[in-house]
Amino acid sequence: MIYDIIIVGAGMAGLTAAIYGSRAGKSVLVLEGNIHGGQIINTINIENWPGDYKTTGAELMQKIYKQAVDLGAEVEYDEVIKIVDKGEQKEVECEDAKYTARAVILAMGTEPRKMSDKQARDAGNRPVSYCATCDGALYKGKPVVVVGSGNTAKHEIAYLEGIASKVYHIHHDDPIPQDAAAVFVAIGRVPSTECVEGLIELDKEGYVVANEDCTTSQEGIYVAGDCRTKKVRQLVTAAADGATAAEKAVRYLNKI
């Protein structure tokens, strides 16, 4: 089967695009390498999503996932490895299968930046976490270390100070303290755009170069959410992109 639209990533941007694409009467397949919901599912208190004050990421995304599926979008759990642009058809190669669509929306978001190799060797067999609110409570009364110097790191430190016996704070490349029971890494995020390297124009940090209307360097391929070049990376802007990209894709499909 050839889908009208394949969406890569089932985070806020991808699922919103699926809602809009399905409501426009198009066949929509969302491909997700991990679990639907995206990076927000670890967050337990969202205060700036209009209409749902103080909700959790998991709850919010579960609702949006159900909404997209209810409107007719299909969701497959398969990681996209490569996309081949054959003009009016785009081939999307995944870990398990290959899918074809007439239009593609990229919504891969971002992922935590990994520790340097040196630090990873230093950490040895100790557990490494990218989310203090997820795993912090497992180290009650034990010393832990936070790597990083930005806002996220400060946030993680403040959270862990209420739980761990001691919270070491080190920077990128510093040695890891011997007695730390776990390593919490908070050194920023990088775009998950590996699967489109060579296909589409990326900026030097790896974000998909895009216009505000979510068009990219390739015709019939659109981009939505945190993985594109933009100023504000938030849930509402990801959702807005999802709508814009789907609208663009639908117009393109109605023309070809």
Add this chain to the structure above:
Amino acid sequence: MKEIGAKEFEAEVLQENGLVLVDFNADWCGPCQMMKSVLEEFAEKNNTVKVVGVNIDDNEDLAREYNVSGIPCMVLFSDGKETKRVVGVQSVKKIERMIGV
């Protein structure tokens, strides 16, 4: 999904013949809530695998004994012995593949 504690663990998991999937979780963990709905979907499709939950705050000893260092943590027992485990939210498909059903 049935939630069990240390008291039931012996009978419900270790003495059980066949496959038991134990989901270590906690109330404060958002991804765990998501994992629960995935596991419910999994359980509906696969009645040859028993699925139980263990709250790690109520059962710190079990969490320590099974070396749970991140949650949700799904541990597969076959005839009472741990055979596989996976940490972090997974899709139904990944769980099925891990178990081989």
